[in-house]
Structures are given as C-alpha cells and as structure tokens.
Amino acid sequence: MEQEKPYRENVGMVVFNSEGYVLAGDRIQYPGSFQFPQGGIDAGESPLAAARRELFEEIGLAVTEPAGEIGEWLTYEFPEDIPEHLKKFRGQKQKWFFFRWDGNPADLQLDLHEREFHSLKWMKMEDLAKEVVSFKRPTYDRIAREAARFLTDTSKPVLEYRRFGIGLDGYRLCEEVSIFLKPGxxxxxxxxxxxGKSITALAATGTLPEPGGYAAGEVLFIGRSIFAxxxxxxxxxxxxxxxxxxxxxxxxxxxxxxxxxxxxxxxxxxxxxxxxxxxxxxxxxxxxxxxxxxxxxxxxxxxxxxxxxxxxxxxxxxxxxxxxxxxxxxxxxxxxxxxxxxxxxxxxxxxxxxxxxxxxxxxxxxxxxxxxxxxxxxxxxxxxxxxxxxxxxxxxxxxxxxxxxxxxxxxxxxxxxxxxxxxxxxxxxxxxxxxxxxxxxxxxxxxxxxxxxxxxxxxxxxxxxxxxxxxxx
Ligand code: SF4
Missing domain, CATH: 3.40.50.300 (P-loop containing nucleotide triphosphate hydrolases)
Structure with missing residues (x-):
C-alpha cells in the first residue's frame, strides 16, 4: 500500500489591531466556522516569507513586518475519530506569526480566485478559540495564550513607518523602513x-523630497497618513x-x-x-x-x-x-x-x-x-x-x-x-x-x-x- 506522504509544513497568521481584536475569516472550505488565515510553505521559502505571501494570496492583505511569532513549531493534535479527509494533516508542523494591522476588513478584496474566505471580521480571541472547528481547538488555545502578550498591549503607535523609503536623484537614500513609536x-x-536616520525622522514632520525625488510606503501619525x-x-x-x-x-x-x-x-x-x-x-x-x-x-x-x-x-x-x-x-x-x-x-x-x-x-x-x-x-x-x-x-x-x-x-x-x-x-x-x-x-x-x-x-x-x-x- 502506498504510504501517505507527510503534508508540507504550514504557516498561520494572526492579524491583530490596536483595539485588541484578531482578524478571523469564514473559510470557503469550512463554512460557518471562523478561523485564521494559514497556508503551506513552498520549497526553499522561509516561514516568514510564506506567511507574508499567504496573507496576500488568501485575504489580499500586504503587511510586511511581523510583531512576533510563536517560537517553536506547533503540531496539530487530533482526536481519534477525525474524518478520513483530515488525516493527512496528522503531524503537520505549523509556525505562527503575529501581524499588527488597523484597517477595515471590508476593504480587503475577497472576490479573486485565489482567495480562501467568504468574509472577514474582527473578533475577540477568546470567542474565536471557542468557535473554531474542534480539531483545531488545542492549537487555538495555545495561540490564545501567546496572543495575550500582544493583545493586552493595545496602545496605538503615535508614529509608524510602513515600508517607508526616500529616493533622490536616482539614489535610494533609505528604504523598507518599518518601525513604530508608542506614547510615553x-x-x-x-x-x-x-x-538615513535624519531624513527618516524628518518625514514625520511631512518634510519629503522635492520633485526629482520620491517617497515610498507610508508614515502614519496616530493612524493618519502624513503623505495624504x-x-x-x-x-x-x-x-x-x-x-x-x-x-x-x-x-x-x-x-x-x-x-x-x-x-x-x-x-x-x-x-x-x-x-x-x-x-x-x-x-x-x-x-x-x-x-x-x-x-x-x-x-x-x-x-x-x-x-x-x-x-x-x-x-x-x-x-x-x-x-x-x-x-x-x-x-x-x-x-x-x-x-x-x-x-x-x-x-x-x-x-x-x-x-x-x-x-x-x-x-x-x-x-x-x-x-x-x-x-x-x-x-x-x-x-x-x-x-x-x-x-x-x-x-x-x-x-x-x-x-x-x-x-x-x-x-x-x-x-x-x-x-x-x-x-x-x-x-x-x-x-x-x-x-x-x-x-x-x-x-x-x-x-x-x-x-x-x-x-x-x-x-x-x-x-x-x-x-x-x-x-x-
Ligand atoms: S550581516 Fe549581512 S553579510 Fe553578515 S551574515 Fe548577516 S546578511 Fe550576511
């Protein structure tokens, strides 16, 4: 009998906001049960690169810098009586990343063919852990314990750079700067x-290059885009x-x-x-x-x-x-x-x-x-x-x-x-x-x-x- 191939390693993405909510979706494959986006790691790909790619492919969200990750790999634990089609997930290893995002889920485009969810919404972590399909519950309980570290710290950054960059006269002076600063x-x-530290700081006052230069990414002052x-x-x-x-x-x-x-x-x-x-x-x-x-x-x-x-x-x-x-x-x-x-x-x-x-x-x-x-x-x-x-x-x-x-x-x-x-x-x-x-x-x-x-x-x-x-x- 042909032996079942181990399923490839997997990443999970917990997106949380400044109010302490997590982003959960109604997955097309398991309707009615809200869960986190997750997906497989391609050959030669790092877990973080896979997490970013899957976030974009599954829900159209382009965030780059994780707020943190669960240090070790988690393994799905299954009850004895799982349905046949889920057995392939046995022993699958998962790496979970936490991303901060303060947008509106309704703005994410879910009607493209790669997308995996009918809808997305902000939820309390404890409500999601109760509601998720039973075979994922132990994993979600573990995530809930880890998430507490992030979700209790809900103060909104006073200043946030997201993939910020400045170029002038054809030179890249700074790029891919993603940092934040909290009140106090x-x-x-x-x-x-x-x-590039002084031009990065000056952008927080709205000082950007003259024509001939460019500014990339975003700089947010208490959630408002300075560029806009x-x-x-x-x-x-x-x-x-x-x-x-x-x-x-x-x-x-x-x-x-x-x-x-x-x-x-x-x-x-x-x-x-x-x-x-x-x-x-x-x-x-x-x-x-x-x-x-x-x-x-x-x-x-x-x-x-x-x-x-x-x-x-x-x-x-x-x-x-x-x-x-x-x-x-x-x-x-x-x-x-x-x-x-x-x-x-x-x-x-x-x-x-x-x-x-x-x-x-x-x-x-x-x-x-x-x-x-x-x-x-x-x-x-x-x-x-x-x-x-x-x-x-x-x-x-x-x-x-x-x-x-x-x-x-x-x-x-x-x-x-x-x-x-x-x-x-x-x-x-x-x-x-x-x-x-x-x-x-x-x-x-x-x-x-x-x-x-x-x-x-x-x-x-x-x-x-x-x-x-x-x-x-
Ligand atoms: S600092 Fe740069 S050159 Fe040195 S090991 Fe890291 S990636 Fe390589």
Whole structure:
C-alpha cells in the first residue's frame, strides 16, 4: 500500500489591531466556522516569507513586518475519530506569526480566485478559540495564550513607518523602513552619519523630497497618513502635534528676539490648537520653564539667546517643543553640542517629561551609549535600512546582527571586559547600494547568501533582525 506522504509544513497568521481584536475569516472550505488565515510553505521559502505571501494570496492583505511569532513549531493534535479527509494533516508542523494591522476588513478584496474566505471580521480571541472547528481547538488555545502578550498591549503607535523609503536623484537614500513609536516611550534611531536616520525622522514632520525625488510606503501619525495630509493639516502637524529639538539650540532661536517673545509667538501662531487643548501662555510658559529648572522664569523671559549657556538654550528649546502638548517629540542629536554633565541633565529631563506629558520621543543619534542609557527601544540603521529593532535591554544582552555586535563592542561604558574594537571598513555610499546585505563587505560572518535580498526575521517580541544568519537562504 502506498504510504501517505507527510503534508508540507504550514504557516498561520494572526492579524491583530490596536483595539485588541484578531482578524478571523469564514473559510470557503469550512463554512460557518471562523478561523485564521494559514497556508503551506513552498520549497526553499522561509516561514516568514510564506506567511507574508499567504496573507496576500488568501485575504489580499500586504503587511510586511511581523510583531512576533510563536517560537517553536506547533503540531496539530487530533482526536481519534477525525474524518478520513483530515488525516493527512496528522503531524503537520505549523509556525505562527503575529501581524499588527488597523484597517477595515471590508476593504480587503475577497472576490479573486485565489482567495480562501467568504468574509472577514474582527473578533475577540477568546470567542474565536471557542468557535473554531474542534480539531483545531488545542492549537487555538495555545495561540490564545501567546496572543495575550500582544493583545493586552493595545496602545496605538503615535508614529509608524510602513515600508517607508526616500529616493533622490536616482539614489535610494533609505528604504523598507518599518518601525513604530508608542506614547510615553523613547525610540532610539541609531546609525552612522549618512545612514538615513535624519531624513527618516524628518518625514514625520511631512518634510519629503522635492520633485526629482520620491517617497515610498507610508508614515502614519496616530493612524493618519502624513503623505495624504493637506497643507493646513501639515501646518498643524508641524506646529502643534510634533515638537522638534535640534542639535544646535542656538539655531532654533532667533538671536534678535527675547526668549519670552519667542515662546509667546508659539501660542500666537497656533492659537486655535492652544485653545482646543485649554492651554494659556501665561500659565503654561512659566510652569514649563520652572519644570526644566529655571528658578526665575520671569527674569529668563526678558533675556536674549546670546545671554544663555548651551545647556540653558537647549532647555528653552525643549520647553518650546513641549508648549502645545505635542504627541511626538523628534530629538535630533539633542545633546551632541553639550558637555557630558549637561548632556546627562538634558537626557534625564527628556525621560521625565515624556512620561509626564505622555508623548513619544524619537531620539536620533550616533551615540550608542546614550541610547543604551535612556531609550526604551532602538532601531539600528545601516546604509539606508533598519537592520535590527529591539527593546534596549534585549539588545544589550543579545544583539543579533553582526553590525549591532560591532556597535556594542565599540562603546566604552557598558562594563564590557574585552577590548574596544572599531568596525573595520566603511559604510557604502548610496551609489553603491545593491539589493544584498549592505554590511557584507565588513561582516566577519558573511557567506554566499549575503548578496541576495535579506529577509526580516522576528527574534522575539518587538525584536527583529535583517540578516541571513537567522533565516533560511
Ligand atoms: S546578511 Fe550576511 S553579510 Fe549581512 S550581516 Fe548577516 S551574515 Fe553578515
């Protein structure tokens, strides 16, 4: 008798939203029983690539970055009396991925011939686990336990990049950037100069290339596409929703006007937003100045920028950025021009204020020590791409990408026992970018596959890496 062939390995996709619901569908093959999309892994395909492909083929959803995955493979458990046609699934191994998406299921096109579902809807995970066909129930119970880690954290990102990229004069300056920032956290965007971190951050203020350039993907500010904003929405975004702190505080201030005049002008320019938020200049300005350490705010208001030190100026700029209670602060090398003692004061202040004001801080820096000490999560950029994204504590103990390991070896203040090592070689210029790993000419672990496009691998919750060492070529 011909032996039954083992069924091919399989992937399952849990799509969840910011409200804590999961996306389930009424499958054409098993009508009336809602379940997750899933499908087979093709020969030579990585599980993550299969999950992305199947999501698109089955329900028309193109999301690329997983929020995480179930670490080990699950195996279907079956009762003894399963129907004959289901026996082929015995022993089938499955890998499950979690994706975040906040769209409307009704917008997904289900009437194409590859699609597998009649309809899709958002459901509570516990309701779905009860309703699914019986032979899948143990697997769904397991998924429900894992999903709790994702579904309880439902705060909507204040800023989210989805496959974002910018090109100029025929060069790709940054591409496939998919990162997010939650309210009340600091995300360190770290990389050497020219890696694309500042243009990535500037896109959050709606600053995009002039004609001759292009912007790809999406940048969402509290769920709204910045690319789709009208000029008056962009003005509001820049003035009242996003505060910016630059490296050189003196450049952010007009040397001919007093500090008081400049802070009051913020309220005059954005009177409508200030009124909406119940903010009065006469209360908010002195309160914030005192909060950042000016003992005599009235005296400070009558001074000119040249009368203040670099640290004092940067504190004034922080106050200016926070005046209208923005949801997002972009801090671009905020302490590089300051001495080390003042640097620590300014960073401690930022950490306290982001918690008090519940705003997200995107910290752009080349200083790994600063990120290690003050950020909650970090994204490492190299030659226009995010090559690793991780919670800071996980990154410090288990950096995955060879470049990340090199960055940690090159900082002096993390009590590392071995010698400091510089990473040999140079970052390629945009004219040299190709589709393979851009670190391969400097990487001690490079091998044959590294000149091919590198997939993103989920290493754990909020920890992703782009390196062939963690994926099947
Ligand atoms: S993909 Fe290859 S070259 Fe790039 S970091 Fe990983 S091992 Fe090194």
């Amino acid at each position: 956290e600091i995300l360190g965007l770290i990389g050497e100069s020219g890696c 904003m009208k000029p008056d929405e962009l003005r509001r975004l820049r003035g009242a929703e996003v505060g910016v702190i630059f490296q050189e505080p003196a450049q952010a201030l007009n040397p001919l006007l007093t500090i008081g005049r400049q802070l009051n002008e913020v309220f005059e320019f954005h009177a409508e937003q200030a009124a909406e938020r119940g903010l009065k200049a006469s209360q908010r300005i002195p309160a914030l100045l005192e909060r950042v350490g000016f003992a005599d705010p009235d005296r400070l208001l009558s001074t000119y920028p040249h009368e203040l030190s670099g640290g004092m100026l940067q504190r004034v700029v922080i106050v200016m950025a926070l005046l209208l209670k923005p949801s997002l602060i972009i801090a671009d090398e905020p302490t590089t021009a300051l001495d080390v003692t003042v640097q620590a004061q300014i960073m401690k202040l930022l950490v306290e204020l982001k918690t008090e004001e519940q705003c997200g801080v995107l910290l752009i820096t080349h200083n790994m020590g600063l990120v290690a000490q003050y950020a909650d999560r970090l994204a490492v950029m190299y030659a226009g791409k995010v090559i690793e994204e991780s919670p800071v504590d996980v990154f410090l103990s288990e950096p995955a990408h060879p470049y990340s390991r090199g960055l940690l070896d090159a900082i002096p203040d993390l009590e590392r026992k071995h010698e400091l090592k510089a990473i040999p070689g140079q970052v390629p210029a945009p004219a040299q970018y190709d589709d393979g790993c851009r670190f391969r000419n400097r990487c001690p672990k490079a091998f044959d596959a590294c000149d091919k496009p590198v997939p993103v691998t989920a290493m754990g919750r909020d920890h992703r890496v782009q390196c062939w060492l963690f994926s099947r070529p």
